[in-house]
Amino acid sequence: MTSLKRSYASSANPTTTLSSKTYIRTLKSGRVQKITREVYLRQDIPCSSKLCATCQNIEPPGFRSKKLPAILSATPSGTKQYPQGHYLVPDTNAFLTAMDLFEQEGVFQDVIVLQTVLEEVKNRSLPLYHRLIALTKNDGKRFYVFFNEFRLETYIQREAGETINDRNDRAVRKACAWYQQHLQSATQARGSVRCPAVVMLTDDRDNLRKAKTDGIEGADIQSYVSGLPDADRLLDMVASGREQRVQGSQKAELFYPEYLSMSAMLTGVKSGALHQGIFNVSPYNYLEGTVHVPAFERALIIQGRENSNRAVSGDIVVVEVLPKDQWKAPSSKVLEEEDLNKNDNAENEEEEGSAEGVVTEQERKALQDDVKRAHVKNAADKPQPTAKVVGVIKRNWRQYVGHVDRDSVRSSSKQSRVQQTVFLIPMDKRVPKIRVRSRQAAELLGKRVLVTIDGWDRESRYPVGHFVRSLGELETKGAETEALLLEWDVQYRPFPKTVLDCLPPEGHDWKVPASLDDPGWSNRRDLRDLLVCSIDPPGCVDIDDALHARKLPNGNFEIGVHIADVSHFVKSGNAMDQEAALRGTTVYLVDKRIDMLPMLLGTDLCSLKPYVERFAFSVIWEVDTNANIVRSDFTKSVIRSREAFSYERAQLRIDDKNEQDDLTQGMRYLMMLSKKLRAKRMAAGALNLASPEVRVEAESESSDAMDVKTKQILDTNQLVEEFMLLANISVASKIYSAFPQTALLRRHASPPKQNFEELANQLKVCKNMELRSDSSKAVADSLDTCVDPKEPFFNTLVRILATRCMTSAEYFSSGTISESEFRHYGLATEIYTHFTSPIRRYCDLQAHRQLAASIDYEPLHPNLQSRAKIEAVCKNLNVRHRNAQMAGRASVEYYVGQALKGRVVEEEAFVMRVFANGIVVFVPRFGIEGLVRLKDFLDIKPQADSSDSREPEATLDTADYVLEVKGVDGGKARKVMLFDKVVVRIRDEVEESTGKRKVKLELL
């Protein structure tokens, strides 16, 4: 028997440029496929070293037949070990553990990123991959991606029985060896003596050993970095390896149960025995988390450290429901980690661990109280299903901002460079403290620092992480602002050059072209004669919208809403568009605005400034005297705004009887029509919701917060709002009819009934009021009845609470949801989108493009035709939108705190929530919400002395929402009920352990 055919699979050392690789892929559906890929190997992939002349010649020309310049320097920097200079070749783990280090300016240069490594990084962590890609694009860093898997000399086949990791390690070594030899011949060809070393950076001992036998230079990160200047600071940025973490604690007891294997979890979730969801920690009680799973209406409760089993807020976890006898009512206590575990020792896990296990004594006691009450107590809070985490599908760890716990630092002398383990307390209360090893602990005290979690092993009570960098002193404006931008993942770096290159070259001198033959004028209506004006908050520079109204001869009105034509300047798919899509929205902080688009566009070229001509996208309606739309029309246009009013000035002008010019008259028409529109909307069941809005008035020069004011709402605010809503609704139905599959819309799902249950019950018990939640109309109507004649603010409070019961509105692509689900619950409209603020929201920009395509102004870009792409955009926008709101709120909160600095104020407040050991109050004047602990109930003590930290006894009646507090030392008892009006003393307090300033509330 003979074989006629050449064997297909190639041998281990390919000599031809054709090879193949075979692997097995398991699909989500459970199908298993054998995949064979052909690999075409090349010999013209350059080494990109400036030393090498041959590679520059063989490299195939790229775009516009330009050759890429060589990246790696001819004279790379040397160290003690490699005086002749060196190129670094890190392996995957080096990037995974020390990405922060690589990102440091001027530390690592001339780095060869192998394709093998890059792909492995991508598989292991997408965020790190993006950071690595950003590094390779950074010119100064000189990071070169070498496609070793496609170069004939460096390609290797997986050997029989070789794990994929071993194979990749071998590929790295092979590439190192090739580089070494290649550079040697290159330097010989140049006739130079100095040949840079090629150093493989890895922490894998086995790999290092093999490198040694192969004659390849190798180093582990620890020893390599130790040879660099400023090694202490740099070493802190390296994630602690597992070996280090476990070191010296072999006998350590395992605190946490082991996770199930991935396949066991997937099987369990599929069969319904286990459940998958996102782990959320309660903001009031760090030991209690919830996981909402599709199988149940209510979220499952996860109590205690052992049950939450190393899950950090935001992780995607798999949980198992506990037996019924372990079900509990949600905790009615406020627990903050800082208060309970002050005395933890970061350094000595073993001793402390054996004494206390996962749950410290205090924690256990706090939980016990809960259980007791849950057993005694009655119908009002029935035990709810609890669960425990059995595995983590995906970690959602990010970088956390926090500060070093002063108590955990042993030697605080700045000179001592001893490595010690300290606790870092994250700003986000839901995240556990992070154990960090550092040599610069003393220096970082009292600073805002950025850390990353590296891992959380079974034998460690807290997660282990490493420092990334310091943001600056606590409470300095710069550090705090950066901290909250980082916390909410707001992209605040300046726009890169590629983005700025997309701006019109004329810069600020850009003008609407004078000649009507200019291509900019094609299909654009000339509306410069209309009496258009804009109404915005005072000091607004990015003016998105302007309005006009005039009476038509037939008695109807013509209304125009003119929106800045941003899509004229930002073309779909270019760098600026991509950046805007990533940022999603402009973020407004108290003293800072982080723009979605570069300043030039946002505040000048697009902004509908008064007295100048601007491109606009106009929606023009003809409405009858009852504000019914007779006809609507969409067009690109050129307008000239006659005036930019602030809300107040517009109001004054409308009210001033002496003003009789056409512009004022138009505004009066607008006002009249807007009231009718509003009445109609309210009749349809639109909700008038409230959120605690305050404005911080900053003194312009120092921008130290001076005063806090709640926002005032004028009729003119509502005027603008009504017409913007109308425009959004009109545009939404227009683009939906034009693009039924890909229209970018916004919806607000009706909240599930049980969301309102608690609030309705509270209102019933405490105030004997009724909150119906059958429809938005019912909610709106019943909210109107929730009025306490003595307390005008009470209604607002109820509205704030009702708002929290609702789901949040979201962007979506019309093809993903059935039409009946398009409803916007809060606005009570059938369809809605965002169209009116393209300068500050990306959705609006997309809506502009879709609208332009639907009126045949321009063809629709392919990005806007693919449902998958629109969906991805929506997903990002939803996250960005929420983060921007959160960042804005956090900023206000910070400034309110600053405004209160050094002051003691007594203010009225309302009780929002009662716990067994405190109450949460809302202070309308400052819009702050805060916890008052039992020990801060001053009036129950004979001497109002807040330093007395004994906890008074109290009983909580969960059925009636009443907290009864017994007097201390013969002081009088006190009863606090939900929604009560109380007086609190607000002052700021510096926390001893952290040096952090907090707003402290005390009950008078």
Add this chain to the structure above:
Amino acid sequence: MAPYANLPLSPAELSYLYSSLAQDPPIRPDGRSATQFRPLIAESNILPSANGSARICFIDGTEAVVGVKAEVEQTHENHLVAQNDTRDGERTGRPDPSSAGSWFEISIEIPGLRDDDALPVFLAAMLTEALLGDGELTLKLRINNRFHWRLYIDVLLLSQPLSYPLPLLSLTTHLSLLSTRLPALISEGDEDPLFSDDWEASTFLYTQPNSNAAGKLHQSKPPITLLVISAGENIIFDPSRDELAVAEAVVAISIRQNLLGHMEVVALRTIDAPSRLTASGVPRSLDATTGTNASVSNADAQALREEDEGQSVWRPPRGGINRAKLSQMMATATMENGIGQEVMGGLAGVQGS
């Protein structure tokens, strides 16, 4: 009618062929002995994306390719025979042989024939029968109580079916099953199966010889189906196209090697011999062209032919095959160092590239 059945041989040629095969020892047209196989060309692992594959080319020009693909499938409850729950409380499911036939699927494609024509359907049934008769394959396909592999065995005849293609297809299937590998399981117990992504780690469906060379135990092998004919008192293996045309009986014997290394018969079928369709010869006395006896009645002519009993001219064989002959065929096929082992040994030597 299948192309192999309709041979342009005259009754005289047929008669000559038959009588030489019926001699003791038989004289075969290509000079082989009665149990000798024709040489063949074989290779395995020729399709990179299949789990196993093989190609065999017979010397007469017929050639076949077989690809085996495996897919994970959920096992329905009734596929498993729960074993005595009460005894140990642990339920160990075993595949129920009666329904496990659906765990693999053989489809045969023959150029010029539709897939629902009798020949491919019958051939597929015979190959399936042999694989099922072994009973071991379904055990090998079990992953855990809830999942099993489902094999798709695609058989493609590349050439025209010049002779009866059963042995060719069976040998190719055998070879491809020998080279079939299944991804290595990394999950445990009855979890949803997860597999190692390394193709090199995958395991052979039928263990390879070198893996347990140390132990005395032989590995079992997938069945092969051999074609045997009888001519007179002789039994002849691997008949060529011409020989088939004069066979008295054609039998397909499926044999396999069990764990002890012995050959055993797993299935047996007689096949409609193509010789029955040949035209019978006309006795000289009835030949109209010679004009001697022009006016013989139909009944007389019939009687004359019967009397002749094929002694003087060719008459298509009739009747079946007796039991003694059948058992002789089986014994020859499964004999120690007999033809069965020879063929399997030969195929085992094909280098999986």
